[in-house]
Amino acid sequence: MRISSLQIFNIANKGMAEANQSLIKTQEQLSTGVRVLNPSDDPVASTKIMQLTNDIANITQYRKNIDIAENNLVLEESSLKSASNLLQRIQELAVQAGNTATLSPSEYSALASEVDARLDELKNLLNSQNANGDYIFGGYKSRGAPFDGSSSSGFNYRGDDGQQFIKIANNTTIAASDSGKALFVDVESAKNTVTTSASPANRSQPPVGISVGLVYDQEAFDEFYPEDMLVTFNADNAVVPAAKNYTITERATGRVIVANQPYVAGTDIEANGVRFRISGQPVSGDPAVAATRTFGNDGPVTFPFDFTAPADETLTIRVGGRSETLVLDGLVSNTADLSSILNNVGNGNAAALAALGVTVDNTGFQVASGVNFSVLNGSANIDGVMGLNTNIGTSSDDGVQQTPGDRLFVDSSNKQDVLTTLARFSEGMKDYDGTQESRATLEETVASTIQNLKNAQTSILDVKSKLGARFNTLDSTRELHLDSEIVMKEVLGELRDVDYAEASTRLASQSLVLQAAQSSFVRVSRLNLFSQL
Numbered sequence: 001m002r003i004s005s006l007q008i009f010n011i012a013n014k015g016m017a018e019a020n021q022s023l024i025k026t027q028e029q030l031s032t033g034v035r036v037l038n039p040s041d042d043p044v045a046s047t048k049i050m051q052l053t054n055d056i057a058n059i060t061q062y063r064k065n066i067d068i069a070e071n072n073l074v075l076e077e078s079s080l081k082s083a084s085n086l087l088q089r090i091q092e093l094a095v096q097a098g099n100t101a102t103l104s105p106s107e108y109s110a111l112a113s114e115v116d117a118r119l120d121e122l123k124n125l126l127n128s129q130n131a132n133g134d135y136i137f138g139g140y141k142s143r144g145a146p147f148d149g150s151s152s153s154g155f156n157y158r159g160d161d162g163q164q165f166i167k168i169a170n171n172t173t174i175a176a177s178d179s180g181k182a183l184f185v186d187v188e189s190a191k192n193t194v195t196t197s198a199s200p201a202n203r204s205q206p207p208v209g210i211s212v213g214l215v216y217d218q219e220a221f222d223e224f225y226p227e228d229m230l231v232t233f234n235a236d237n238a239v240v241p242a243a244k245n246y247t248i249t250e251r252a253t254g255r256v257i258v259a260n261q262p263y264v265a266g267t268d269i270e271a272n273g274v275r276f277r278i279s280g281q282p283v284s285g286d287p288a289v290a291a292t293r294t295f296g297n298d299g300p301v302t303f304p305f306d307f308t309a310p311a312d313e314t315l316t317i318r319v320g321g322r323s324e325t326l327v328l329d330g331l332v333s334n335t336a337d338l339s340s341i342l343n344n345v346g347n348g349n350a351a352a353l354a355a356l357g358v359t360v361d362n363t364g365f366q367v368a369s370g371v372n373f374s375v376l377n378g379s380a381n382i383d384g385v386m387g388l389n390t391n392i393g394t395s396s397d398d399g400v401q402q403t404p405g406d407r408l409f410v411d412s413s414n415k416q417d418v419l420t421t422l423a424r425f426s427e428g429m430k431d432y433d434g435t436q437e438s439r440a441t442l443e444e445t446v447a448s449t450i451q452n453l454k455n456a457q458t459s460i461l462d463v464k465s466k467l468g469a470r471f472n473t474l475d476s477t478r479e480l481h482l483d484s485e486i487v488m489k490e491v492l493g494e495l496r497d498v499d500y501a502e503a504s505t506r507l508a509s510q511s512l513v514l515q516a517a518q519s520s521f522v523r524v525s526r527l528n529l530f531s532q533l
Contacts, residue, residue, distance in 0.1 A: 052488050059481045059488075062168050066474050066481075069166045069176040073474075076136050076178065077467050079128045084460050086122050090115065090422060091453045097429060098446045100439045108429040108442075115426040116151070123147055123419060126180055137180030139163065146180045151423040152279055153209030154196045157185050168477050174470055178463055187459050189416040190451035191218055192225045194274055202406040203283040210408045212423045213276035216441050220273030226412045227252060229271060231278070233405030234260060235287035244284055251409070274410060282406035288370035291399025295335050295364045296387030298394055304333040305385050307341075315378035315390045317358055319371055324352035332385045335362045370401040418456045425449040 097103070097111055127145045128136050138146035138159035146159035157180060164177040196210045210231075215221045228251035236242040238260050248258040248271050257271050263282070268275050295301060307313055312329040327347045332338050342349050342360040353359065358373065359366050367373050378390025388394045428445030432438045 056485060056488050058170070059485050063478065063481055065166045066168050066478050069168065069174055070471070070474050072130055072136065072176045073467055073470055075128065075130055077464065079125050079136065080183075080460050080464055080467075083122060083125050084457060084464075086118055086125070087418070087453050087457055087460075090118055090425070091450060091457075094425060094446055094449045094453065097425075098443070098450075100432075100443055100446075105432055105434055108432045112426040112429040115422055115429070119151070119419065119422045119426065122422065126184055126419070135159070136177055137183065139177075139179040139181065142177075147184075147419065149419075150209075151427065152211055152277070154198070154212050155417060155419040155423070156197065157181055157417070168474065169481070172473075172477060174473055175466075178466075183459055183463055184419070184456070185417040186415050187418060187421075187452065188455045189414055190448045190455070191215070192222055193413055193416050193448075194221075194276075195411050195413045195416075195420070196276060197409050197411070199407040199409065204281055204406050206280060208278060208280035208282040208406050208408070210410075211277040211279070212420045212427070213274055213410060214424055214427060214441075214445070215273055216270070216275045216444075217273030218444065222273075224272040224412070228412055229257065229274070229410040231269075231408040231410065233263070233282045233284050233407070235285045235402060235405075237287050244282070246278075246282075251411075271410075276410060278408060285405035286403035288368065288402035289398065289400035291367040291370055291372045291396040292363075293365045293373070293375055293388060293394060293396045295338065297364070298389040299383065299387050301335075301387040302384040304331060305381055306331040307381070313379050313382055315382055316376050317352070317356055317365070317373060318376065319356040319358060319367060319373040322356060324356050325377075326352055328382060328385075338362075338385060365396075367396070367399060370399040372396045372399040416452055418452075421449060421452040421456065 093111055093115060097108065103111075126137055126147045130136055134142035135144065135146050136142075138144065140162035141159045142164070144158055146157055147155065148158060149155035159180055161179050161181050163175045163179060165173040166176045167173045193215055194213050196213045198208055198210055202208055230249050230251040231246055232249065233244065233246050236244060238247075239245045239262060244263045245260050246258075246263050247256060247260060248269075249256050261269075263278070265281070266277060266279060268277055307328040308330055312327055314325050314327050316323050316325055326342060326349050328338075328341055329344075329347055330337065330341050332341065339360050339362050341347070342353070344350060356373070357367055357369055357371070359368065365373070365375065372395060374393055374395040375386075375388055375390050376393035378386075378388075380391060382388075382390050425445060428442050428449075432442045
């Protein structure tokens with residue numbers, strides 16, 4: 001068998017290349033400490049290595065999440081502890097305030113000043129922020145302060161009911177926050193009470209405010225409960241002389257409780273056993289413009305006509321969705337006769353007009369509320385004496401209904417937020433003047449305050465117990481991740497890391513093979529005819 005020189009060179013080149021490649025690969029393994037450099041080196045091990053690497057990366061992130069959740073919960077626990085201590089101090093003041101037989105109004109005023117200071121402190125606690133600037137009691141709405149308002153304008157919760165959850169394991173999430181609504185707003189009240197607020201649609205600038213209010217007559221309020229009250233500012237001309245005034249109605253039914261009362265800023269308003277104050281300059285409503293249909297509006301008036309001679313005739317008045325029938329049953333010689341017949345009590349016209357809110361005088365029909373109306377189902381004779389197209393129907397178009405002014409709400413509730421509890425306690429002490437009536441009111445306020453503070457403390461303790469369970473979950477999950485990570489890294493090391501002793505021996509062997517191949521090639525390359533010449 002003949003072997004050409006070209007074949008000798010190709011075989012030698014291929015062998016040295018393979019030996020060099022193996023040598024380089026071993027050197028790279030030794031320098032990186034990694035055995036499987038490419039998936040093709042060990043496909044089965046590569047798959048397991050990728051899976052273990054991802055699992056370890058997930059565990060690393062989960063441990064970071066645990067640290068974040070723990071930091072948030074530590075801050076929450078600290079805030080709740082401070083709030084609990086503050087409420088404990090208020091309870092001590094409430095017990096002290098219960099001694100109405102010896103304390104004077106000035107002493108109550110001093111106690112109220114401390115309560116006001118504690119109220120501001122508590123409000124700041126409820127608006128606590130974490131290191132990221134998130135409000136910890138705002139629910140999902142963590143970028144804005146959840147609690148705002150004051151004793152004079154009422155307190156508002158701007159957050160929501162949500163809890164922020166953090167994933168700490170493949171199948172485990174944990175609440176890293178608690179809603180301030182569940183903690184501090186939805187607190188069971190000792191007795192039926194109210195919450196106050198202003199309509200966001202109010203037009204006054206600065207916005208009109210309403211105090212937190214106080215139930216001074218529990219029996220009267222319990223009879224009204226659970227209905228709500230609506231305070232609406234009317235047009236100034238609703239009272240004489242014209243002035244700013246308001247009406248209080250039952251919110252669900254519109255039943256009038258107090259009508260057209262003059263408004264004096266800062267004075268007490270009482271209704272259904274509830275006392276509250278409105279502050280600021282509320283915007284009055286716009287008065288109604290009466291809807292009219294004057295006699296002779298659609299054509300000439302023809303007198304006289306005696307409706308009793310041929311027969312009585314009728315027409316219909318329609319206001320909104322309600323209609324009434326009027327009778328013409330007499331001699332009409334002028335508009336005064338027409339007005340007299342239409343306002344007659346005996347023929348039922350007066351009652352029909354009153355039911356619709358329609359008035360009639362010598363000039364025509366009017367609806368003072370501004371609701372436009374129609375006159376229809378008449379006859380040619382009625383058209384003649386009225387100068388209106390009652391036969392085909394005629395309608396007013398000049399009526400404008402009254403536009404209400406600013407509105408405020410006094411809603412019944414069996415809950416009372418903790419800020420309102422403090423504000424009502426302070427207000428009750430400030431209103432004390434030494435009279436028997438104010439003493440009785442204060443005693444009721446103190447008793448309710450003590451019970452409401454107890455309920456608030458119970459709410460805080462309930463959440464603190466849940467925090468303890470969450471801390472235990474974080475600790476156990478952190479330990480589990482640590483153990484899992486150790487095992488995974490051991491398995492990963494066995495699959496991925498190089499055995500330095502074996503690799504060093506292999507490197508020496510591969511170096512020897514490469515040197516032998518190079519030496520052999522040098523000798524074989526000389527075996528040709530040209531070297532014999």
